[in-house]
Amino acid sequence: MKRVAILISGGGSNMLALLRDMASGGHPCVPVLVASNDPKAGGLAKAAALGIPTAAVDHRPFGRDRAGFEAALLQPILAAEPDILCLAGFMRILTPEFIRRFEGRMLNIHPSLLPKYPGLHTHQRALEAGDAEAGCTVHEVTAELDAGPVLGQARVPILPGDTAESLAARVLVQEHRLYPAVLRRFAEGQTVPLMLA
Numbered sequence: 125m126k127r128v129a130i131l132i133s134g135g136g137s138n139m140l141a142l143l144r145d146m147a148s149g150g151h152p153c154v155p156v157l158v159a160s161n162d163p164k165a166g167g168l169a170k171a172a173a174l175g176i177p178t179a180a181v182d183h184r185p186f187g188r189d190r191a192g193f194e195a196a197l198l199q200p201i202l203a204a205e206p207d208i209l210c211l212a213g214f215m216r217i218l219t220p221e222f223i224r225r226f227e228g229r230m231l232n233i234h235p236s237l238l239p240k241y242p243g244l245h246t247h248q249r250a251l252e253a254g255d256a257e258a259g260c261t262v263h264e265v266t267a268e269l270d271a272g273p274v275l276g277q278a279r280v281p282i283l284p285g286d287t288a289e290s291l292a293a294r295v296l297v298q299e300h301r302l303y304p305a306v307l308r309r310f311a312e313g314q315t316v317p318l319m320l321a
């Protein structure tokens with residue numbers, strides 16, 4: 125069984141999709157920790173309600189001291205001894221030193237069809253570009269932001285009248301399909317990208 129820690133910053137709907145899938149039969153992974161940089165992240169209570177250990181390390185008291193924040197965040201993570209680290213709406217940029225520690229075993233979900241639109245405001249940027257489709261990507265985390273090897277993508281059409289909000293909601297449904305499917309494959313050593321319609 126692979127031990128999985130999940131890092132979140134918000135509501136944690138992707139985290140829940142991962143936890144629900146791991147709770148279903150025959151899964152190669154077991155969740156060992158949900159951690160957040162925001163003690164108020166809604167996902168923490170949802171994970172705790174499912175009996176998953178949680179940790180919160182508020183990044184704000186650390187100011188610009190990223191290394192200090194990460195050293196504090198590492199404590200519960202290392203104690204949980206994860207094999208795989210999943211970023212699920214984790215909105216802090218991690219230092220190369222942190223990323224190196226989990227090289228080859230850290231995944232992220234990003235709400236665009238990478239390499240298009242790394243960073244923020246992905247849906248607005250897709251709309252402004254006049255794109256016909258949007259989607260989401262699960263990728264391995266490397267030191268370059270949103271640029272690691274792609275492990276899976278799911279696509280959705282952009283419809284007339286779409287707003288960033290309506291598009292985000294359509295993409296999110298696909299995120300919840302894609303991330304659990306990619307995590308299962310990754311845990312079994314499968315890194316050929318999974319392309320969902």
Ligand code: GAR
Pocket residue numbers: 132133134135136137138139167212213214215233234235243296299
């Ligand atoms: C998701 O749409 C995820 O793709 C995005 O944040 C949202 C988190 O929602 N992640 C990023 O933008 C990472 N740069 P959730 O907390 O409900 O899973």
